[in-house]
Amino acid sequence: MPRPSRFPELVEAAGAEFREHGYDNATLEGISARLGILKGSVYNYVASKEELLLAVVEGPAEALLAQVDALLADSSSGVAVRLRELVRIQVRVFADHYPAAFVYLQRVGRARTPAFARFDEMDRHYLAAVESLLAEGARTGELSLPTDPRIAARAVIGMLDWMQHWFTPRGAAEDAALADELTALILGGLLAGGGVHGLTRSVPAAPRSPGAGAPG
Amino acid sequence: MPRPSRFPELVEAAGAEFREHGYDNATLEGISARLGILKGSVYNYVASKEELLLAVVEGPAEALLAQVDALLADSSSGVAVRLRELVRIQVRVFADHYPAAFVYLQRVGRARTPAFARFDEMDRHYLAAVESLLAEGARTGELSLPTDPRIAARAVIGMLDWMQHWFTPRGAAEDAALADELTALILGGLLAGGGVHGLTRSVPAAPRSPGAGAPG
Amino acid sequence: MPRPSRFPELVEAAGAEFREHGYDNATLEGISARLGILKGSVYNYVASKEELLLAVVEGPAEALLAQVDALLADSSSGVAVRLRELVRIQVRVFADHYPAAFVYLQRVGRARTPAFARFDEMDRHYLAAVESLLAEGARTGELSLPTDPRIAARAVIGMLDWMQHWFTPRGAAEDAALADELTALILGGLLAGGGVHGLTRSVPAAPRSPGAGAPG
Amino acid sequence: MPRPSRFPELVEAAGAEFREHGYDNATLEGISARLGILKGSVYNYVASKEELLLAVVEGPAEALLAQVDALLADSSSGVAVRLRELVRIQVRVFADHYPAAFVYLQRVGRARTPAFARFDEMDRHYLAAVESLLAEGARTGELSLPTDPRIAARAVIGMLDWMQHWFTPRGAAEDAALADELTALILGGLLAGGGVHGLTRSVPAAPRSPGAGAPG
DNA sequence: AATGAATGAGGCTTCATTCAT
DNA sequence: TATGAATGAAGCCTCATTCAT
Incomplete structure (x- = not known):
């Protein structure tokens, strides 16, 4: 045996x-x-320590991207619903593959060897997916972005990825609830009274896309 | 000479x-x-490499915290205004002390030696400040948080801190504009039509605070 | 099966x-x-890597030595003829057992373990054979050595063994032709006019044998 | 100090x-x-072990090549005289830089890294020099080569390089004497009676140049 | 005969740190 | 202040060899 x-x-x-x-x-x-x-x-x-890192991260990362791609392609539900699903997926990844997610995020933009070009590639992939979802929402009128879609995407992603520093899994139900709270925050903002408030859009948002030479 | x-x-x-x-x-x-x-x-x-790290990070970090504290104490303006100022301050720190901010964030939750207890301390300090600002807003009715204040604070901080991965300074005016766009996003959310939407608050937000033993 | x-x-x-x-x-x-x-x-x-080396080298080496010994013992032909045969044999070994010969030569004088005393032994054996053939030629008057026989033997062996660095087999006939050219070089030298030339023997050859403690 | x-x-x-x-x-x-x-x-x-190897070998090797080049360029003496000088130079290198020469020869044709392309380059350089000297002799009629000049050059070089396995320095005078004996052997060959002998040129030397893909 | 896994020894290399000058 | 040299500890990786299956 x-x-x-x-x-x-x-x-x-x-x-x-x-x-x-x-x-x-x-x-x-x-x-x-x-x-x-x-x-x-x-x-x-x-064959190397690096390969070990790859082995840790690759599976969960590919799975995440696959789910995100499926989400993007699924036009049967609205953008907001799909955004909620995106957040849920992300939270589940943290819950189920904590070390992988943590390690992955720690290495983003730190690819020093060709073997890790893959990392940055996945990063770009994820960013593009979220951006495209938000842009779709803006196009359909479901969303109203106060910034360039890419920046909004980065804001959302930052919020989610930063969970590496504070999230602890508590079981599927509670985790999904947390995800939905975050979704509410993203969609509705913090302001009382339905977001209609002088400050909210006070600055005429000169559209602005991040420089190609962004650090890291 | x-x-x-x-x-x-x-x-x-x-x-x-x-x-x-x-x-x-x-x-x-x-x-x-x-x-x-x-x-x-x-x-x-x-005297050591660590001391060098401290020297790099300490000044900007202390300055940031001092500004944030001043903001908190200043009850002459509303919470939303102060939140906007917080975002502007944070963006300015990235613009003016990029390496320091980057390095600091890279080390968050990674304090291995007593010399760096200071790092975690500053981290907690910052979190507490933002949380307290949001809580004040909730108390005064200016804000309406879909989550526990601590989680909202972490979401906001995540959005800001993640800028390390994409922000490039473009001059004071443009940077301030970017800051205000982000503020708009935080306050108003992404949803069109003033945030009044079935999805936004669909999940009765069971208040929830993160575990004490949060990783990292 | x-x-x-x-x-x-x-x-x-x-x-x-x-x-x-x-x-x-x-x-x-x-x-x-x-x-x-x-x-x-x-x-x-x-049982070991060394044994593998032995297995690679031993057969061809023993065969070579056996042929050389037979050559020495065969007094039916003159020294020059036998020398020609020696060169042919050596070239054939390179052609037929290239890796073995190459590896063997790479290890000469490098015996680190008792298992390889055999290597040095074979080396001495081969040197002694060539030396004795040359000495026989000098005795019979067929050859006229400008140096101590041992040195002449080493010169000849060097010429042959160095073939490891440049010889490529081309088939029996061509290889034999090459061997005979080398023999001609050894016997007749490079000088035009039958080797009778002021320089050739200008230095009264103080007989000289190499030190026992020769390196390597 | x-x-x-x-x-x-x-x-x-x-x-x-x-x-x-x-x-x-x-x-x-x-x-x-x-x-x-x-x-x-x-x-x-x-910076590395390899660099150490380079440091050991480079100086003596360059010096040797420089001397050989000077010899080639000096048309004031005949080929035979210059060949004698070549042998003397080579013997002196062995005497004065024994480890370097030994190590160099051990690595010939074994360049695995770009840093050692230099080794093979020097090897080719040396071979070309000797070949050109011999060819010049053949052209002027001073020498009469029984083989292709390149093969004759390789034979001579083999004889000299093999000295790594047996040569021990004995002082300038004795070493020069040894060099001259070897020169005599190269020029005059081993055969008694001035090299005029049936065997010497019995094989019609089909000119033959070694394959480009010579091993090692 | 072959596998897969493990050992153990050792090698090259890196680097923060120390210290005499 | 700066240098040049040295330390010492540790890290990654290699590989011949062993062994149960």
């Missing part, structure tokens, strides 16, 4: 270690110790 | 290097090379 | 790999991959 | 270690131990 490969264990250990110490500070020593093997033995499973 | 101490130069070099490579990957070699000196010479100015 | 042992395949793979990367840089991984098996499986055939 | 840099010491230690164990088996540990420093300290002098 062949022992099952311990690859999944390894990836999980790596995820935990990356998330706890950060990729750069995490050591193969620490990761392998979690499996009770020596650091050299890790190379029976992967 | 005695040369003046090159400490400021050093701090700037360190900021640039930290921001480009991340604190962990930045080397004293690289930093000192920017001044045309050798890495050992850095110890004429600071 | 039982597969035959793949030992010969293994030895060939090892020879190729040793020759391509050098013994030290060659890996069992690379060798075994040529058979489509894993490196651990190699130990079903040999 | 500044301590002199120990770089020369380091290069010498590296040369000795490379020559004793071979480049691949030599360790920075062993090299640095000869200076009484730790292995990491070596990186104050060079």
Whole structure:
């Protein structure tokens, strides 16, 4: 009866270690110790530390993007509904793949090697998806964006991605509730009285798209 | 003719290097090379690499917090106005102290040594300030939060802090305009028609505060 | 239908790999991959990497020495003829057992473990054979050595062994022709006019044998 | 009074270690131990082990090539005389820079990294020089080559380079004498009676140049 | 005969830090 | 202030070898 490969264990250990110490500070020593093997033995499973990072992040990230793409393509529901679903999906990813999401976000814009061009690619993909959803809403009149769609997308994404610093899963129901609260915040804003308020649109929003040479 | 101490130069070099490579990957070699000196010479100015990080971040961070505190204490203007000012301040910090802000955010929740307890402290301080501003708005009826104030604060902060990944300064006027667009987004949300919409508050927001043991 | 042992395949793979990367840089991984098996499986055939080296080299080397010994013992032809045959044999070895010869020569004087005392032994054996052939020629008057026989032998051997760096087999006939050209060079030298020339023997050759502690 | 840099010491230690164990088996540990420093300290002098190899070999190799080039250009003496000088130069290099020469020869045709393209380049350079000298001799009628000039050059070079395996320096005078004996051998061959002998040119030397794809 | 996993030793390299000058 | 050299610790990775299955 062949022992099952311990690859999944390894990836999980790596995820935990990356998330706890950060990729750069995490050591193969620490990761392998979690499996009770020596650091050299890790190379029976992967060819490098980087590959381990990829293994941690790739699955969940691809899955997330696939879901987001499906959402975009589904024109059977309105933009607001789909935005709500987007937030729910994102929260679920945090809940289910916490280390992966955390590690991924820690590395965004930090791709130093060709192997991680993939990271930035996924990042652009996600941004484009959200932007396109918001733009669609603006086109249909369902949304009214106070900024360039790209900036609005970045604001939404920032709000969601920052959850890495404070979110703790509490079970599917509570997490979905949290997601919907965030959606309400995004859609309705904070102002009392239905958002009609002098301040809200006081500045004639000179449309503005971020520079190509954005940092990071 | 005695040369003046090159400490400021050093701090700037360190900021640039930290921001480009991340604190962990930045080397004293690289930093000192920017001044045309050798890495050992850095110890004429600071006692450790960590101290350099502190030197980079401390000034701007303290200044930011002081401004934020002043804002909180100033009851002469409404919450929305003060929130707008908060966003403007934050954007200005990014514009004027980009490396510091970037590096600071990269290190949030990553305090490994006692020297950096200060980091987490500042983080909590900032969060508390924003939360208290929002709570005040809810109390006065100026705001209507779809979530727990702490979560709303975290959403706002996330939106702002994520700017590290995309913001590029364009001059005071344009930057202020951008800040105000973001404020509009925060206050008014994305939904057309004044935020009165079935979806916006569809989920009875079970108030919810994040766990004490939040990760990171 | 039982597969035959793949030992010969293994030895060939090892020879190729040793020759391509050098013994030290060659890996069992690379060798075994040529058979489509894993490196651990190699130990079903040999007990160590060194043994593999031995297996690669031993056969051809012993065969070469046997031929050379036979040549020495055969007093039915003159020294020059036998020298020509020696060169032909050597060239044939390069043609037929290229990796073995290459690897062998790469290891000359590099015996680090007892298992390879055999290498140095064979080396001495070969040198002694050539030296004795040349000395015989000098004794019979067929040759006229401008140097100590041992040095002449080393010169001849050097010329031949260096072929590892440039020889490529072209078929029996062409290879034999090349061998005979080299023989002509060894016997007749490069000078025009029958070798009678002031320079040729200008230096009264103080007989000289190499030191026992010769390096390598 | 500044301590002199120990770089020369380091290069010498590296040369000795490379020559004793071979480049691949030599360790920075062993090299640095000869200076009484730790292995990491070596990186104050060079950026890599390879650079150390380069440092060991480069100087003597360039010097040798420069001398050889000068020899080629000097048309004031005959080819035979210049060939004798070539041999003397080569022997002197072995005497004066033994480890460098040894290590160099051990690496010929083994350039794996771009940094060592230089090695193969020097190798080609040397071969071309000798070949051109021999060809000149054939043209002027001073020499009579039984083979293609390139092959004759390789034969001569082989004879000389193989000295790495047996040569031990004995002082300038004795070394020069040895060089001249070898020259006599090259020019006059081994055959008694002035090289006029049936065997010497018995094989009609079908001119033959080595394949471009020569191994190693 | 072959696999998959593990070991253990060692190698190269990096880097913050120290210190005499 | 700055240098040059050294330390020491640690990290990633390689690889021959072992062994249960």
